[in-house]
Amino acid sequence: MKHQHVYSASLISSLCLYGLLLLAPHAWSAPAFLVDSDWLGEHINDDNLVVLEVRYHPHRYFTVGHIEGAIQVQRFKDLGDNSAAVLMRFPEQADFQQRLRAWGVNDDSTIVLYDDARTALASRLYFLLALYGFNLDQVKVLNGGTLDWTAFEELSQEAVTPTPGTVQLKPANPGLLVEWTQVYDDVVSRRDANTLLLDARPAEQYTGQVVNHAVRGGHIPGAINVVSLDGTDAQSQRWLGDTALKTLYQDIPKNKRIYVYCHDGFRMTLTYIQLKYLGYKDVRLYNGGWGHWGNALSLPVVEGSSAFDEAFSL
Numbered sequence: 556m557k558h559q560h561v562y563s564a565s566l567i568s569s570l571c572l573y574g575l576l577l578l579a580p581h582a583w584s585a586p587a588f589l590v591d592s593d594w595l596g597e598h599i600n601d602d603n604l605v606v607l608e609v610r611y612h613p614h615r616y617f618t619v620g621h622i623e624g625a626i627q628v629q630r631f632k633d634l635g636d637n638s639a640a641v642l643m644r645f646p647e648q649a650d651f652q653q654r655l656r657a658w659g660v661n662d663d664s665t666i667v668l669y670d671d672a673r674t675a676l677a678s679r680l681y682f683l684l685a686l687y688g689f690n691l692d693q694v695k696v697l698n699g700g701t702l703d704w705t706a707f708e709e710l711s712q713e714a715v716t717p718t719p720g721t722v723q724l725k726p727a728n729p730g731l732l733v734e735w736t737q738v739y740d741d742v743v744s745r746r747d748a749n750t751l752l753l754d755a756r757p758a759e760q761y762t763g764q765v766v767n768h769a770v771r772g773g774h775i776p777g778a779i780n781v782v783s784l785d786g787t788d789a790q791s792q793r794w795l796g797d798t799a800l801k802t803l804y805q806d807i808p809k810n811k812r813i814y815v816y817c818h819d820g821f822r823m824t825l826t827y828i829q830l831k832y833l834g835y836k837d838v839r840l841y842n843g844g845w846g847h848w849g850n851a852l853s854l855p856v857v858e859g860s861s862a863f864d865e866a867f868s869l
Contacts, residue, residue, distance in 0.1 A: 620710025769849025
């Protein structure tokens with residue numbers, strides 16, 4: 556029996572060490588806005604809690620199910636300007652405020668956002684709340700989303716009808732947005748040394764090998780490709796740790812003004828919250844992104860893996 560106890564203790568120690576080694580690459584200081592399913596389970600019945608789900612396929616709110624009490628957010632209809640020529644321009648303050656109120660959000664609400672897409676979809680909601688001045692100390696993102704929750708909890712297929720809220724948003728913060736004219740002026744035309752343009756899309760879209768959300772492939776001249784989803788783990792859908800995130804953006808100076816775009820309006824908002832967590836001060840999102848630039852046939856496009864092609868490298 557004595558040897559059995561020794562063997563068991565040794566086995567436990569080995570397993571603990573193995574677990575620490577697995578966690579080491581993902582070690583970090585845990586952003587205050589990221590929570591896990593344990594935290595949500597403890598707060599799920601809080602009076603002022605509002606849980607918002609943004610699924611890649613919205614119908615799965617009903618067919619697969621959602622966290623009990625969560626309200627469905629339809630990622631395109633609810634998170635863009637539905638009257639704009641470009642689908643995923645950001646909604647106006649009054650429109651977004653009306654949607655939040657319909658979801659039961661008040662000024663003192665704690666809002667938990669989750670998705671099934673490595674926080675890329677939830678990040679757009681987070682950015683919109685930042686854009687319109689909601690207190691971000693009251694906003695949480697479920698790390699790992701539906702995958703994390705369903706590891707130990709069940710989903711509900713019962714639709715939720717919230718009591719309308721009274722949230723009052725502020726005017727949009729102009730320092731968080733950039734229009735195509737500024738991108739064209741600062742990056743393409745003047746090569747402003749204080750401005751850097753990030754393309755958050757997959758590499759094959761950046762090079763033009765894959766054409767998506769526009770009639771043309773490639774990227775805006777001068778753009779550097781940093782794939783925001785590379786800051787998350789594809790299997791667990793959780794964020795990677797500090798070391799991995801810092802490595803991902805190691806070539807991006809913190810003293811620059813950063814413009815970011817993507818093809819569908821979600822990956823760039825993930826870049827936004829990643830950069831803000833890492834301490835970048837001036838991060839602005841191209842309102843319309845590649846959905847605008849790639850379809851504006853008069854605007855220049857570069858194909859390949861370099862920021863500039865022969866015409867723009869002179």
